[in-house]
Amino acid sequence: MTTARRCLLAIGATALTYAVIGALTDPDVKFGALIFLVGVLVAHDAVLLPVTVGVGILVGRYAPRRFRGLLRAALVVSLAVTIVAFPLVLGRGRTVDNPSVLPLHYGRGLLEIYAVIWATVAAAAAVQAWRGRSRRTAEAALDLDLDGES
Amino acid sequence: MVRNADPELSPDTDPGKLPAAGSHLADRLKRAVTWLRQPWPAPPTALRRGPMKRGAFGSRLRSPRLTSLLGLGLAVAFSVCFVTGLVSHFIQHPPFWFEWPSRPAGLYRVTQGLHVATGLASVPLLGAKLWSVYPRLFSWPPARNLAHAVERASVAVLVAAALFQVCSGILNISRWYAPMPFFFTAGHYWAAWLAIGALLVHIAVQLPIIRQALTRATPDRTPPGGLSRRGLLATVGATAGVITLGTVGQTVAPLAGISVLAPRRPRTGPQHLPVNKTAGGAGVRDAAFDPAYRLTVAGPARTVTLSLAELTALPQHTVVLPISCVEGWSSVGTWTGVRLRDLVALVGVDPDDAEAHVESLETHGRYRATTVPPPHTRDPWTLIALRLGGEPLHPDHGYPARLIAPNRPGVLQTKWVARITARSTS
Numbered sequence: 001m002t003t004a005r006r007c008l009l010a011i012g013a014t015a016l017t018y019a020v021i022g023a024l025t026d027p028d029v030k031f032g033a034l035i036f037l038v039g040v041l042v043a044h045d046a047v048l049l050p051v052t053v054g055v056g057i058l059v060g061r062y063a064p065r066r067f068r069g070l071l072r073a074a075l076v077v078s079l080a081v082t083i084v085a086f087p088l089v090l091g092r093g094r095t096v097d098n099p100s101v102l103p104l105h106y107g108r109g110l111l112e113i114y115a116v117i118w119a120t121v122a123a124a125a126a127v128q129a130w131r132g133r134s135r136r137t138a139e140a141a142l143d144l145d146l147d148g149e150s
Numbered sequence: 151m152v153r154n155a156d157p158e159l160s161p162d163t164d165p166g167k168l169p170a171a172g173s174h175l176a177d178r179l180k181r182a183v184t185w186l187r188q189p190w191p192a193p194p195t196a197l198r199r200g201p202m203k204r205g206a207f208g209s210r211l212r213s214p215r216l217t218s219l220l221g222l223g224l225a226v227a228f229s230v231c232f233v234t235g236l237v238s239h240f241i242q243h244p245p246f247w248f249e250w251p252s253r254p255a256g257l258y259r260v261t262q263g264l265h266v267a268t269g270l271a272s273v274p275l276l277g278a279k280l281w282s283v284y285p286r287l288f289s290w291p292p293a294r295n296l297a298h299a300v301e302r303a304s305v306a307v308l309v310a311a312a313l314f315q316v317c318s319g320i321l322n323i324s325r326w327y328a329p330m331p332f333f334f335t336a337g338h339y340w341a342a343w344l345a346i347g348a349l350l351v352h353i354a355v356q357l358p359i360i361r362q363a364l365t366r367a368t369p370d371r372t373p374p375g376g377l378s379r380r381g382l383l384a385t386v387g388a389t390a391g392v393i394t395l396g397t398v399g400q401t402v403a404p405l406a407g408i409s410v411l412a413p414r415r416p417r418t419g420p421q422h423l424p425v426n427k428t429a430g431g432a433g434v435r436d437a438a439f440d441p442a443y444r445l446t447v448a449g450p451a452r453t454v455t456l457s458l459a460e461l462t463a464l465p466q467h468t469v470v471l472p473i474s475c476v477e478g479w480s481s482v483g484t485w486t487g488v489r490l491r492d493l494v495a496l497v498g499v500d501p502d503d504a505e506a507h508v509e510s511l512e513t514h515g516r517y518r519a520t521t522v523p524p525p526h527t528r529d530p531w532t533l534i535a536l537r538l539g540g541e542p543l544h545p546d547h548g549y550p551a552r553l554i555a556p557n558r559p560g561v562l563q564t565k566w567v568a569r570i571t572a573r574s575t576s
Contacts (some may be wrong), residue, residue: 003358005354005357008350008353009355009537012346012347012352012354013343013351015343016343016344017345019296019342019347019464023344028332028333028336029329029333030336032331032334032337033337033341035331036314036318036331036332037310040313041306041310041313044280044309044313045284045287052277053207053284065375065376068376068377069377070376070384072376073382073388074387075391076274076386077274077286078278080273080393081393081396082275084320084396084397085411086325087321087324087397088413090326093327095428095431100419100425101426102325102413102414103414103418103458105486109396109410112410113396113410113411149288
């Protein structure tokens with residue numbers, strides 16, 4: 001193990017120790033932070049990721065081969081945007097006496113972003129299909145030439 | 151959590167490096183290392199089921215190179231968040247060695263805007279990174295020895311802390327506190343140390359693999375038509391871009407029109423400025439409109455009480471300063487009022503070397519009072535503002551008088567000011 005790695009390890013371990021001691025002695029943190037810490041880990045590793053991997057498998061099984069990449073890309077962008085937008089769309093942070101908090105219609109905003117994502121991907125798929133077709137035509141022409149030579 | 155080609159976690163594993171026999175410390179260290187790396191009995195193979203089976207995860211997109219590239223991006227993003235977050239924490243809870251300047255006036259607006267924007271942009275990075283190493287969660291055997299178990303536990307801490315930071319941050323900017331059974335600021339602060347500590351340990355453990363993955367070209371073995379490595383990296387980048395454009399208008403006003411997911415609009419609110427705490431919410435409505443309202447300015451030598459009319463009769467100054475919230479939004483206002491330094495001088499304290507304790511009409515709450523440090527007390531742009539945009543302050547903006555200082559978090563710009571205690575720092 002090099003000196004650089006040892007230094008990183010030592011600094012990292014010190015920061016971890018500071019975090020644990022600090023959190024345990026801070027009355028504002030309470031036990032709830034630990035529940036949240038474990039909660040997000042379980043929700044991600046046992047729910048969100050398995051579902052994501054499952055959708056990926058379905059795409060691999062049922063989507064046309066040449067559009068799989070674009071479809072996966074569109075799903076990845078949509079998922080990440082949904083995660084950011086979810087609490088805004090739900091709008092639990094709104095209060096009656098403060099209209100400056102969450103002033104927008106976030107459900108509509110999310111739909112608009114979906115529309116942009118999927119329109120972009122559909123356009124990319126159309127371009128890809130068109131290119132594929134012209135390539136196949138060119139290949140067919142080449143085949144004819146070769147046939148002519150033989 | 152890249153493929154573990156180098157399980158050598160513990161230092162000094164080479165016995166040749168140890169000092170001569172007879173040194174107790176060396177002996178003990180050697181024994182500790184042997185104990186840490188003592189192989190554990192292999193679990194029964196019958197338990198190796200489901201995702202733990204060899205080849206359970208089929209995607210050929212996963213590779214140490216992909217993971218290292220995503221990890222590198224994530225390390226940069228987390229470093230930006232950590233440093234900007236720490237700056238914000240220190241401004242609010244200054245340690246003795248920390249001094250935050252009052253200029254440039256918009257610096258905090260940039261650092262905190264960057265903090266929130268970078269945190270949001272790291273959502274796709276973190277998601278893709280964790281996806282790329284997901285099979286490692288089910289590696290077999292679960293732990294080879296104690297050192298391996300400790301390393302895996304530290305990875306669990308890193309993943310949990312990273313998710314904690316991103317999720318609590320998203321909840322906070324949406325002001326949805328119910329899912330967080332703790333005080334957000336404190337939890338976010340300690341989890342930041344947890345994340346950065348675990349990140350450094352993780353980099354230390356994986357450094358040889360990261361170095362190899364980043365320096366040696368690895369062929370992309372993804373099938374044609376599918377998502378290539380470059381394709382996934384581009385997708386992650388595009389996603390970060392979409393999220394940034396969708397939210398950053400909360401502080402970059404010209405983008406407000408396209409930021410359909412911005413939790414705030416810089417020009418939406420009373421007097422075209424957003425509000426965090428309303429007069430009603432703070433319970434100060436009656437006290438703020440009471441004709442008996444007086445601003446008390448106290449110094450070591452004398453104390454002055456000023457009615458709103460008397461405050462208005464003092465020399466007035468106008469400044470254009472942003473309100474920059476810790477939640478990442480900001481908005482510029484044109485403020486008119488009395489310089490804090492003039493009020494400090496009024497009670498016989500040298501304003502060039504003073505700090506001011508500013509208290510609100512609020513009777514309770516974490517942010518009812520704040521100390522204005524010397525650089526801000528000295529600054530002629532620091533006002534006890536009476537007007538915003540030429541009109542008397544809206545009650546939600548702190549009527550009758552509020553603090554507005556350059557380069558300070560909004561939460562420290564005390565509203566409904568009732569008392570100022572000036573103290574010389576020389």
